[in-house]
Amino acid sequence: xxxxDIARALTxxxxxxxxxxxxxxxVRAYRNAAAAVESLARxxxxxxxxxxxxTAIPGIGESVATQIRALLATGTLPRLEEVTREIPRSLATxxxxxxxxxxxxxxxxxxLGVATIDDLERALAAGKVEDLPGFGKRxxxxxxxxxxxxxxxxxxxxxxxxxxxxxxxxxxLREAEGVGRVEIAGSLRRRKETIGDVDIVTEFDGDGTPVxxxxxxxxxxxxxxxxxxxxxxxxxxxxxxxxxxVVPPHSFGAAxxxxxxxxxxxxxxxIRAVRMGLRLNEWGVFRTPEDEAMEEDPEESGWEPEARExxxxxxxxxxxxxxxxxxxGLVWIPPVLRENRGEIEAAEEGRLPExxxxxxxxxxxxxxxxxSDGKASIEEMARACLERGYAYMAITDHSQAMAMVGGxxxxxxxxxxxxVEEVQERLPDIRIFRSAEVDILKDGALDLPDDVLExxxxxxxxxxxxxxxxxxxxxxxxxxxxxxPAVDILAHPTGRLLNRRDPFDFDVEEVLHACAEEGVxxxxxxxxxxxxxxxxxxxxxxxxxxPVVISTDAHKPSGLDNMRFGVDQARRGWLTAADVLNTxxxxxxxxxxxxxxxxxxxxxxxxxxxx
DNA sequence: GCCGTTTTCGGCCCGACTGTTTTCAGTCG
Numbered sequence: 001x002x003x004x005d006i007a008r009a010l011t012x013x014x015x016x017x018x019x020x021x022x023x024x025x026x027v028r029a030y031r032n033a034a035a036a037v038e039s040l041a042r043x044x045x046x047x048x049x050x051x052x053x054x055t056a057i058p059g060i061g062e063s064v065a066t067q068i069r070a071l072l073a074t075g076t077l078p079r080l081e082e083v084t085r086e087i088p089r090s091l092a093t094x095x096x097x098x099x100x101x102x103x104x105x106x107x108x109x110x111x112l113g114v115a116t117i118d119d120l121e122r123a124l125a126a127g128k129v130e131d132l133p134g135f136g137k138r139x140x141x142x143x144x145x146x147x148x149x150x151x152x153x154x155x156x157x158x159x160x161x162x163x164x165x166x167x168x169x170x171x172x173l174r175e176a177e178g179v180g181r182v183e184i185a186g187s188l189r190r191r192k193e194t195i196g197d198v199d200i201v202t203e204f205d206g207d208g209t210p211v212x213x214x215x216x217x218x219x220x221x222x223x224x225x226x227x228x229x230x231x232x233x234x235x236x237x238x239x240x241x242x243x244x245x246v247v248p249p250h251s252f253g254a255a256x257x258x259x260x261x262x263x264x265x266x267x268x269x270x271i272r273a274v275r276m277g278l279r280l281n282e283w284g285v286f287r288t289p290e291d292e293a294m295e296e297d298p299e300e301s302g303w304e305p306e307a308r309e310x311x312x313x314x315x316x317x318x319x320x321x322x323x324x325x326x327x328x329g330l331v332w333i334p335p336v337l338r339e340n341r342g343e344i345e346a347a348e349e350g351r352l353p354e355x356x357x358x359x360x361x362x363x364x365x366x367x368x369x370x371x372s373d374g375k376a377s378i379e380e381m382a383r384a385c386l387e388r389g390y391a392y393m394a395i396t397d398h399s400q401a402m403a404m405v406g407g408x409x410x411x412x413x414x415x416x417x418x419x420v421e422e423v424q425e426r427l428p429d430i431r432i433f434r435s436a437e438v439d440i441l442k443d444g445a446l447d448l449p450d451d452v453l454e455x456x457x458x459x460x461x462x463x464x465x466x467x468x469x470x471x472x473x474x475x476x477x478x479x480x481x482x483x484x485p486a487v488d489i490l491a492h493p494t495g496r497l498l499n500r501r502d503p504f505d506f507d508v509e510e511v512l513h514a515c516a517e518e519g520v521x522x523x524x525x526x527x528x529x530x531x532x533x534x535x536x537x538x539x540x541x542x543x544x545x546x547p548v549v550i551s552t553d554a555h556k557p558s559g560l561d562n563m564r565f566g567v568d569q570a571r572r573g574w575l576t577a578a579d580v581l582n583t584x585x586x587x588x589x590x591x592x593x594x595x596x597x598x599x600x601x602x603x604x605x606x607x608x609x610x611x
Numbered sequence: 612g613c614c615g616t617t618t619t620c621g622g623c624c625c626g627a628c629t630g631t632t633t634t635c636a637g638t639c640g
Binding site for chain 1 (some may be wrong): 612613614616622623624625626627628629630631632636637638639640
């Protein structure tokens with residue numbers, strides 16, 4: 001059981017407790033515990049097996065620790081079992097509908113027996129929902145619409161899809177009269193691999209109504225969900241929702257911080273602010289008045305923004321995001337790190353990592369050509385790499401098991417090497433490594449014979465078949481491949497395809513330990529459909545000293561441009577340039593390869609070939 | 612249920628918007 005599974009169980013428990021009406025603080029405690037487990041680099045399972053104390057993890061106390069130990073031993077959370085004897089677990093899915101929270105879910109269940117989205121749809125059709133207390137005709141319509149949206153698109157959007165929309169909308173907003181700074185915020189700015197909705201913050205001095213009106217006239221918008229003086233929401237035909245916030249210049253930095261999140265990061269910042277005698281919200285950082293002079297209710301309707309802000313005390317920051325962090329005694333924290341995984345403490349102590357940048361990348365170590373399933377020749381790919389300023393590259397066409405895409409047999413591999421040499425002669429300014437993406441077969445053997453592997457400059461291996469092996473078999477399979485003396489890089493290690501295919505089940509921790517021992521690098525696949533390894537896995541690789549390579553897996557020249565998505569994900573995993581192998585100069589990279597080559601030959605000679 | 616620069620008890624982040632309320636609860640980010 002992975003950390004992700006434990007977090008999911010804790011979250012489900014929190015959802016159901018919330019519907020039951022449990023203390024909101026208790027619910028939050030379970031959510032915090034879930035977040036703590038989710039962002040933990042080490043497997044909780046290993047900690048339990050090693051007899052370590054889970055309460056050492058911030059957010060996990062005696063009670064949750066006991067629950068987790070039981071979950072690992074029996075496969076279920078005892079508390080979750082208790083709760084599901086009282087209410088059906090499917091109720092938690094109701095709250096995934098926009099506009100339906102725990103309270104409405106509870107009323108629907110207790111009044112109408114609605115337990116699933118299908119039930120709810122029937123109740124709506126029968127006109128039973130609008131008469132419930134706290135509901136109404138308008139609410140019923142909204143819920144019906146929410147079901148439609150849910151059915152149309154239940155997953156999240158991939159980063160490149162959301163980014164394309166966001167950039168068009170941002171450009172459109174910049175055309176509006178009187179608009180100042182326009183920034184994309186939210187999880188897109190944090191460069192998460194999937195995006196729920198797009199947030200855009202816009203600077204405008206005065207009542208924002210005309211900006212919002214311009215926004216909701218965006219030509220591609222399918223629906224307008226909301227339109228006020230500071231906020232608007234539109235939905236695109238794909239189901240992607242775009243939220244706009246319009247704020248005055250003196251609040252722009254605070255609003256950008258606030259709408260960038262993550263929620264966990266922002267909450268931690270606000271707690272910090274309170275301890276410093278400050279108040280942080282989307283309008284700025286305010287010094288809390290020491291005298292309790294303001295006894296009036298700041299919620300009193302009719303207050304002008306100026307008067308309301310006066311009640312919060314003098315503004316000490318808000319115009320620029322850097323200023324918000326400075327006011328809290330912190331250096332500015334890059335958005336990619338804002339997950340409350342230690343970045344605030346690191347900022348306080350001046351030990352934020354110098355994150356790897358796209359400009360640091362000196363080569364791309366996985367791409368395909370027309371020799372297998374690529375769309376461009378070796379020379380076209382090489383010229384495209386030259387255009388991107390790279391010093392080296394690897395042509396990694398598939399091996400023979402991938403027959404459907406023309407994977408290379410030993411004979412065709414040798415033919416291909418001749419073409420690599422010819423292109424190399426024509427293009428002396430880039431070093432082209434002779435390589436292959438060699439399939440890891442079902443039993444962990446490699447798909448090309450040792451005599452072929454030995455003549456490759458670089459051996460990249462990956463799994464493309466039998467994804468549903470059980471955990472033990474899959475772990476043994478990958479371990480065997482990683483321990484093969486010819487192997488240099490383990491590519492797209494978990495095999496996930498975002499929104500399409502789950503990662504296959506294996507012991508990531510054990511494989512990373514093996515990579516560390518063997519000096520094998522793991523690939524961070526930059527294709528936005530994969531982004532495999534995840535930020536947490538990459539972070540763990542760094543901790544264990546496993547080198548990471550960021551490769552695009554390009555199948556045509558334009559695919560090389562995905563490198564930036566991989567770099568962003570590496571940054572989310574706290575990687576510096578030193579942690580990423582393909583930031584090295586050609587000379588330094590070849591030094592790494594040579595060291596591995598010597599080791600490889602030594603083992604071959606001693607054992608007379610690989611096992 | 613967690614946790615400690617105010618604490619082993621008593622707190623726990625903050626504001627906007629919506630719809631259904633006649634003064635506010637629910638939801639969201």
